[in-house]
Amino acid sequence: MSSSAQTRSPPAAAQGPRRLPSVERLVGGAAPEALAAYGRTAITEAVRAVLAGIRAEGASVPDESALRAAVAERLVAERRPSLRPVFNLTGTVLHTNLGRALLPRSAVEAVAAVMGQASNLEFDLASGARGERDDHVESLICRLTGAEAAVVVNNNAAAVLLVLNALAMRKEVIVSRGELVEIGGSFRIPDVMVRAGCRLREVGTTNRTHLRDFAEAIGPRTGLVMKVHPSNYAIAGFTAAADPDALHGLCRERGVPLADDLGSGSLVDLAAYGLPPEPTVRAALARADVVTFSGDKLLGAVQCGIVAGRKALIARVRKNPLKRALRVDKMTYAALEAVLRLYLHPERLAEELPTLRLLTRDRAAIAARARNLAPAVADRLSGSATVSVADCISQIGSGALPVETLPSAALVLTPDAGTGDPRRGAGGRCKRLAERLRTLPVPVIGRISGDAILLDLRTLEDEAGFLDSLAALQPRG
Numbered sequence: 001m002s003s004s005a006q007t008r009s010p011p012a013a014a015q016g017p018r019r020l021p022s023v024e025r026l027v028g029g030a031a032p033e034a035l036a037a038y039g040r041t042a043i044t045e046a047v048r049a050v051l052a053g054i055r056a057e058g059a060s061v062p063d064e065s066a067l068r069a070a071v072a073e074r075l076v077a078e079r080r081p082s083l084r085p086v087f088n089l090t091g092t093v094l095h096t097n098l099g100r101a102l103l104p105r106s107a108v109e110a111v112a113a114v115m116g117q118a119s120n121l122e123f124d125l126a127s128g129a130r131g132e133r134d135d136h137v138e139s140l141i142c143r144l145t146g147a148e149a150a151v152v153v154n155n156n157a158a159a160v161l162l163v164l165n166a167l168a169m170r171k172e173v174i175v176s177r178g179e180l181v182e183i184g185g186s187f188r189i190p191d192v193m194v195r196a197g198c199r200l201r202e203v204g205t206t207n208r209t210h211l212r213d214f215a216e217a218i219g220p221r222t223g224l225v226m227k228v229h230p231s232n233y234a235i236a237g238f239t240a241a242a243d244p245d246a247l248h249g250l251c252r253e254r255g256v257p258l259a260d261d262l263g264s265g266s267l268v269d270l271a272a273y274g275l276p277p278e279p280t281v282r283a284a285l286a287r288a289d290v291v292t293f294s295g296d297k298l299l300g301a302v303q304c305g306i307v308a309g310r311k312a313l314i315a316r317v318r319k320n321p322l323k324r325a326l327r328v329d330k331m332t333y334a335a336l337e338a339v340l341r342l343y344l345h346p347e348r349l350a351e352e353l354p355t356l357r358l359l360t361r362d363r364a365a366i367a368a369r370a371r372n373l374a375p376a377v378a379d380r381l382s383g384s385a386t387v388s389v390a391d392c393i394s395q396i397g398s399g400a401l402p403v404e405t406l407p408s409a410a411l412v413l414t415p416d417a418g419t420g421d422p423r424r425g426a427g428g429r430c431k432r433l434a435e436r437l438r439t440l441p442v443p444v445i446g447r448i449s450g451d452a453i454l455l456d457l458r459t460l461e462d463e464a465g466f467l468d469s470l471a472a473l474q475p476r477g
C-alpha cells in the first residue's frame, strides 16, 4: 500500500512518542491495487487488527510505512489457503495426516468436470427418472471384486458402522479376541459396536481362536460374525485363527452372515508387483458375505468406504437410514469412478495409479534420483545443512501391512553447527530446520532421524517443484 500525504497528519516531529494513525487514514491511503485485490472491508479489518495488536502489546508505535507493511503482510497471510499441497517425503506412502492416496490426473479432471456444473448424480439419463448415486460405481466395483452389489459411504469407519447397524442392531456380533483392534486413534472395534447398537460377543483368546469357539457362540441372538483385519499390528508366535473357509461354511450352515472388515482391501494381487501380499477384496468375498474397505488406502482413490457383497445384505445396508447420513458427495463418485476405470487396464495400472506407482518404485531407481538431486539440494541449503544420500526404509502406511517395509533412499540433511538454538544442540538444529522447511511455499515434510532430517524420495515426483520450493528457504536461522 502506498502512503499518501494528508494535510491533517501532524508533522513527524520529535515531540514525545509517536501516536497511532487513525483507521481511516491507513485505509484511505491504501493503494488502488490493494483495494481491488482485497476490498475495503478486508483492508479495514486488517488495519484494525494491526492497530489493536500494537495497542495490546503496549509497544512503541512503528512509523507509518512499517504499519502499512504489517497490514499488507496480514492480508497476504489471510489469503493463503489453510489446506494446501505439501511434499510428503516422510517415507510413509499412504500418510493419513498428509492426505493419504494421491489421485491420478484422470480422477482430478473427473472431479473438476462435475464440480462447477450440474450432473446426473441421481438422475437416470436413459429414462429421465430418479437415479441412485451408487449406480455410477456399483457395476465397476462388482466387476472388479466379484461382489453382487455395493454401496459407498464416507469412509471405511462409516462402512463398518453401517454394516453393524444394518445387519445386527440389538443382536450379538461375534468377534475373535485377537481382532478387537484400535485403528488410528479413535476407531476401536468394541466402541463402534456399541454405537451401532450391537452387543459384542468376544470369542477365543488374544493369540488363539478356533472354529469351535465360533461354533459354540453362534446362537439365536447372533446377528453377525465379523472378521477384522488387524491392520496396524501383528500377532506372532503361538497363534491360531479359525480357517476362513471353514468359518464361512459354519456361518452359512447356521444362517448367520459373515462380514470381513478388510481395512485396506486391495483390488489387485500386490505380490504380483513384488510387494508384500495383502488379501484382495475378491479373495475375501469368496469367504465372507459382506466386506468393507477404504477408498483411499491401497485402492488409491478418494476418502470413502465401500461395502460390497451379497445382494440381499447390501439391500438392507442401502435401506438403512444411516446410509443417508453417511453418503458421499458427487466429487467422491467422480474420483472413485475414474480410479476404478484404471483397474480395467491392469497392464498400465502400476504407471497410472499413483499409489501403486510409488509403492513399486525400486530402491536403486530412487537412490539414483537421490544422487542426481543431491547437488542442487545442497546448493539451496548451503549455509543451513549439508546433504548426503543414504538408504532408508519406506512404509506403506494407513495401517496397511504394518510389519512390511520397502527399501528406499533418502536425502540426509544434517544442519550446520551454528544454526538453530545453540542451547538445544543437534536436536534443536534439526527441529529448527524442519520448521523452516514447513514454512516453504510448498512445505517439505520429512522425518527426523538422529541428528539429521531424512527426505525419503520414494514419494517425490515433481522434482522441479521441489527445487523451486527449496529455493525460497530464508537465510539460515
Ligand SMILES: *Cc1c(COP(=O)(O)O)cnc(C)c1O
Pocket (backbone or CB within 6 Å): 155, 156, 157, 158, 160, 183, 187, 228, 229, 230, 231, 232, 261, 262, 263, 264, 293, 294, 295, 304, 305, 398, 399
Ligand atoms: C483403516 C481401517 C479402518 C478405517 O478406515 P477409514 O477409511 O480410515 O475410515 C477400519 N478398519 C480397518 C481394519 C482399517 O484398517
